[in-house]
Amino acid sequence: MNCRGRDMLAADQEGPQPSRMDTPASVTREEADREGISRIERLCIERGLKMTGQRRLIARVLSESADHPDVEELYRRAHARDSHISIATVYRTVRLLEEKGILERHDFGGGRARYEPTEHGPHHHLIDVDTGKVIEFADDRHEALAREIAARLGFELVDHRLELFGRRFPEPKPEAGPPRRGARGRTGREGA
Amino acid sequence: MNCRGRDMLAADQEGPQPSRMDTPASVTREEADREGISRIERLCIERGLKMTGQRRLIARVLSESADHPDVEELYRRAHARDSHISIATVYRTVRLLEEKGILERHDFGGGRARYEPTEHGPHHHLIDVDTGKVIEFADDRHEALAREIAARLGFELVDHRLELFGRRFPEPKPEAGPPRRGARGRTGREGA
């Protein structure tokens, strides 16, 4: 009856995001299915992975995803196209692809791991505290600085995460709208 | 939690650290048990929480912790002093204190939430991916850069979080990972 912290999942750029999710199925992502081979599938083949039907489907779904879906979401998308797939396979595949360096696992909180193809280049997230929307960005100076800080502490930087919480500039006059307090979760679990 | 701070390097002492639980009760943490009331307990009282024995104990354990223990570790520390406490209570208390803004929850990977009292001042974390240990740090340049990035995106920075994941310099092994689970993220179970 309460579900603490598991409220909003995948508030990414799904649905209400004007982003690039809704391009016609033809050029879905960059060149998704050139001749039936998705980008991820190609990577799988290159690394000598057996390409089963379900594997190929998951690869395609991933290639077409511009967001950071969790396993359940991937399963939903894949299952919608071919019900001959089990969630255990999605879990196994996603893990395999991560080990192969094809996928990146993110711990955005919310209790579920979320994945995205690597090579999106290093980027981070800015969360609009009023709407909960997530905006991706990248900044080289930050990458350099992060590496430098780690080095100063005696570490080689393996990965890092930067999350900005901000409010849109033309601050809404407090008179008109009802103030939406605390759109920000604490540290872990929620949000995306 | 705005952020401006002088560069400080406060290493986190987890697990195998002798901690300072055994220093003469005078200056234990800051003023831990001045007259039997830990800092966290005081905060609890201020917010009108009922102080049961177990609650008080958890509060004290937290006040004396300089690291970022997970629930199991908190339970271990508390249970060592008074076995009349169940892990369910620790879970409930930790959640309550987080809601009250007394604790901060972190998701450092490894599958468990980890907590620390708020008000440690603005700082960020570097997580040793091999040991799960956490090192706190602050960096002015980063604060400035974060603000600037947000501004460029059209936002006023409200808060931000930076987490570095690193490996100690003399790299342990290049290939053939010793732990079976993924090297990052799912750090298995090292005592926090």
Place this chain on the structure above:
DNA sequence: GTAAATGCAAATTATTTGCAATTAG
């Protein structure tokens, strides 16, 4: 006295795994 807190065990949620049947290469 009364609403809140606790312990315990059972329930949930996310993810993994054993095993027999299938299948890619």
Place this chain on the structure above:
DNA sequence: CTAATTGCAAATAATTTGCATTTAC
């Protein structure tokens, strides 16, 4: 053919919760 892959269900792991019983205020 043979080792890898899959589905399913049962197993884990972290965390939450129902409920009867204490307890702080």
